[in-house]
Amino acid sequence: MLENAMQKMFKTTSRRIAVPALLTIALYVIAMFIIFLPHIEKSFVSRKKEMIRELAETVWSLVDNYHERELSGELPRSDAQNRALLRIGTLRYGPEKKDYFWVSDMTPRMIMHPYRSNIVNKDIKEIQDSSLKRLYLRWNEVVAKKGAGYVGYQWQWKDDPNKMSDKLSYIKSFQPWGWIVGTGMYLDDIYAEIGAIRNKFVAISTVILCIVLILSLYSIRQTMKADNELMLSLIERNELNESLKESKERFRSLLENTSDWIWESDKKGRYTYSSPRVEELLGFSSKETMHKTIMDFVPSNLKSLYQETFKNLLGAKKSFKGFETTCQKKNGQHVVIENNAVPVFSENGSLLGYRGVTRDITDRKMAMEALKKSRDVLHANLEETVKSLASAEEKRDPYTAGHQTRVDRLACAIARELGLSDQQTEGLHFAALLHDIGKIALPSEFLSKPTSLSHQEHEIIKCHAQVGYDILKNIHFPWPVAEIVYQHHEYLDGSGYPRNLTDKEILLEAKILTVADVVEAISSHRPYRPSLGMDSALEEIQNGRGIRYHAPCVDACLKLIKDEKIDFS
The missing domain is CATH 3.30.450.20 (PAS domain)
Structure with a gap:
């Protein structure tokens, strides 16, 4: 009777635990593989399409810039077009730096392609490949109807003329010159990335499901074990008393022989x-x-x-x-x-x-001292490395030499005035020294231009925050240095760049850096203008207090300048 009662109890207990666990697993599978995974894949493809559209728009802007130089009389049309084609022909992107841009005209005729020189400047009548002719005509149809759009087709795999692959491109017409600018992505690459995401997702889900299953089985087993031990407790009591005596002896032995x-x-x-x-x-x-x-x-x-x-x-x-x-x-x-x-x-x-x-703990104390000494050496090396990176950027932009150092001095002074911890202030120090590191990838003629930048040039200069983040994001600082650099041109009202972040999305260190950067930039000389003076700089941050600039940071900066606790000389 007792055995039958125990078996019935075990079955009931197992069912109470197993059914909810199995329902949980089923709901997880449905949610993950039927709802979330397809949504993630669709979103991934959409982001890739948006990426090639933005890249094509960027190159279109480059062509428009040369067109403006033609209209201004700076360049004749032939020179402007040749320069534009040379610039576009050297542009590469993608993991292997083999993805490219091409340009055709309305003839239709390919006028620039970095990997297919055999079809460049050939009229459609001279081309024997019928699929290529149809593709040219499709491009013309798309831009004639919409001015821009996506086109799918088969094309040579990057720089390998012996391999063909499905491709999706975004094209846009440049009417003043009768050009079509385009770039695209290979669907094999997209499917490979989606496959990798799916495989990783499946692996993680499998591990989670296995853990849930193991935990369920473990719970059932432990419950059954506890019930069994409860039923047998009376029988085992004498044995436990003996074990307790033995345990006391073992404890005494352990006590007397422990380290x-x-x-x-x-x-x-x-x-x-x-x-x-x-x-x-x-x-x-x-x-x-x-x-x-x-x-x-x-x-x-x-x-x-x-x-x-x-x-x-x-x-x-x-x-x-x-x-x-x-x-x-x-x-x-x-x-x-x-x-x-x-x-x-x-x-x-x-x-x-x-x-x-x-x-x-003698050995431990000695090890800690050695570790502290090693940490101090590493910190000193990090400081020198960061200063070397900052110096490399300043050599590209000699007109702002010392800018990063002065911004660092003011930003750290504001941080201390606001009561930030030494740890936060140190992270801000490194971010300030590196905040313009992205300018190292920008054209030097833009950085030292003695006149105001054009809209397109200004847009390119604005890329330095993104470039700086890309340079620093894989360096394992103990502070969010890359993110601070990424945000140092963001304003509280969302009018900054590159991501139009607002107050709550911006790190406090980035808010401090923004105020310090604005004050130093306005009060210092630039290639295109003399210094506007400290009064103009302070007026700017006062006018933007609480709107563009973090109010406590502005107040701290004003106090430091007023009390002459900071000196830019």
Whole structure:
């Protein structure tokens, strides 16, 4: 009867646990593989299409820039077109830097293709490939109807003329010159990336499902085991009593042979019990330590360092951990030990004494000192490396030499004024030194242009925040340096760039850096204008206080300048 009752109980328990677990697994599979995964794949393809559209628009803007130079009389049309084609022909992107741009006209005729020189400048009548002719006509149809759009077709795989692959391109017409500018993505690449995402997703999901299943089985097994132990507890009680006696003996043996010194003391810290380990630790026998305190083993010239702390620890009548002392062994050698203890109270709540553990931490202290020294060296190397990177950018832009250093000085002063931690301030320091590192990839003629930048040139200059982030994101700083650099031109009202972030999305360090950057830029000389002066700089941040610029940062900066606590000279 008892066995049948137990089996019935086990089945009921298993069912109560297994059914919810299986339902959870089923819902997870449905949600992940039917809803979320297809959505993720669709979103991925959409982002890729948007990427090639933005790339094509960027090249279109480049062509428009040369057209403006033609209209202004700076360049004749032939020179403007040749320069545009040369620039476009060298542009590459993608993981292998083999994805490219091409240009055709309305003839239709290919006028620039980096990998298919055999079809460049050939009229459609001279081309024998019928599929290529149809493709030219499709391009013309798309731009004639919409001016821009996506076109799918088969094309040579990157720079491999022997391999054909499905491709989706975005094309856009440039009417003033009768050009069509385009770039595209190979669908094999897209499917490969989607496949990798799907495989990773499946692997993770499989692991999660396995864990859920294992936990369910474990819960069932543990429940059954607990019930079984409950039913057999009366039978095992005598055996447990015997085991308890054996355990006490093992505990006593462990206590006397453990690597730590275990002790008991009265409320004044005098030892009433001392394990044999003390002889190995200090050279004194257990008997020799009786009725002494830890202060009796501290060298006389060091007692003043620990006496007051020891007295306060005993007086607090609380547990204490990590009380470190330097003791003198019986042979005269010094050893660093760590003392941990808990108070022992009587039934009426009065303090009886302490039970504690003491261990030798001499090697650990030495290792920590070595680690600290190594950390200081690494930090110094990091500082020099960051300054070298900042110096490399300034060599590309000599007109703003010292800009990053001055911004760093002001930003760190604002951070300290706002009460930021040393850790945050140090991260801001490195971000300030590197905030314009992205300019290293920009055309030098833009950086040193003695006149105002055109709209297109300004848009290219604005890319330096993104480029700086791309350079720094894979460097494992202990602070969010890459993200601070990415955000240093973002404003509270969302009017900044490159991501139009708003107040709550911007890091505090980036808000500080923005204020410091604006003040330094306005108050310093630039290639296209002389310094506007510190008064103009302070007026700008006052006018934008709470709108574009973080109000506490503005107030801190104004106070520093007013009190002459910061000097840009």
